Amino acid sequence: MRLDKYLCESTDLTRSQARGALASGRVTVNGAVMKKGTHVVRDGDDVRWMDETLVPIGLRYIMLNKPAGYECSIRNSQHPPVMHLLDVDKRERLHTVGRLDVDTTGLILITDDGQWTHRIISPRHRCDKVYLATLAEPLPDNAEDLFTTGILLEGEDKPTLPAVLVRVDERCARLTIQEGKYHQVRRMFASLGNHVLALHRERIGPVALDADLQPGESRYLKPDEVTSLAQTGDSDAAA
Known part of the structure; x- marks a missing residue:
């Protein structure tokens, strides 16, 4: 160098x-x-x-427990960016791996490795993303089948990829999707006439949010977590 x-x-x-x-x-x-x-x-x-x-910083891989009220985008916003939650050098080099809505909480990955990011978010690799949704209304009896078949979102010309919905109770469900359409989870439930009161991302691919991280806290990924995410989708369908 x-x-x-x-x-x-x-x-x-x-x-x-x-x-x-x-x-x-x-x-x-x-x-x-x-x-x-x-x-x-x-x-x-x-x-x-x-x-x-002096020692170069090198590539960094971080998991953050995103609290509500923070923006993943770097554009001007009335909400503070998630990057402000990190106390690291050269913060301006980092980017989020995909995004979460301002009101959505939970796992967000942050890195300065563009190739690693592409590997995770590329639709071709179908990396699983798992969300816990709290709903305003009870789920219909056929909700599981509807999500498995795929749901045609308003403004879209093709249905979503098959998703897996598991009921926690009548107003709470765990949903696994393999896409990242705009406000996708909220729109999927809205298509059933329901409203998402709270949404929390628990997992991306094989990596789950560290239970020890409080909202706003972060940690560096372990080497095996970095590698497992880079290999997402090699042998089975994930997002």
């Missing part, structure tokens, strides 16, 4: 600030002052800025 990029990857310096740090002689590589941003940093090199050893 070029030295100027290495500085930006391991500090809060912008590219122009990194060039300034190099020009001032405050950066050393293996004990020698290095002023060329084009210098290639190799594995094992000791890079220091103002005598502090």
Whole structure:
């Protein structure tokens, strides 16, 4: 990696600030002052800025228990973005893996690895997403069959992919879908004449929301969780 990029990857310096740090002689590589941003940093090199050893941040994979009232989009909104819940360096590099509505709570994945994100959200891989929905009205007797067949949402020309609905009680259900259409879960229940009072995402693919995470809390994914999500859909249908 070029030295100027290495500085930006391991500090809060912008590219122009990194060039300034190099020009001032405050950066050393293996004990020698290095002023060329084009210098290639190799594995094992000791890079220091103002005598502090630098290590690139690298790719990050985070799970967050999203509380209600936070926006996954980075566009201007009256709601605070979920990224503000994270206390990490270079937060601006991160993005959410898909989105949850402002009023929806639960598992959201956050990363700076675009290829990993694509693997999870690509419709081709059909990664399961599991939601717990609290409803205003009792479910009809044939709700399971309707969701298994697929539901034609208002404004759509094709029904949803088959989904699995499991009743928790007459006004609460656990729903597994393999798509991510706009407000899909709420629209699916609305097609039955019902209204979702609360919606909570419990799982994405093989990874469940950590029960120890309180709303607004996050943790880095374990290596096996990162790998299992990257392999989602290889052998069976998931979203």
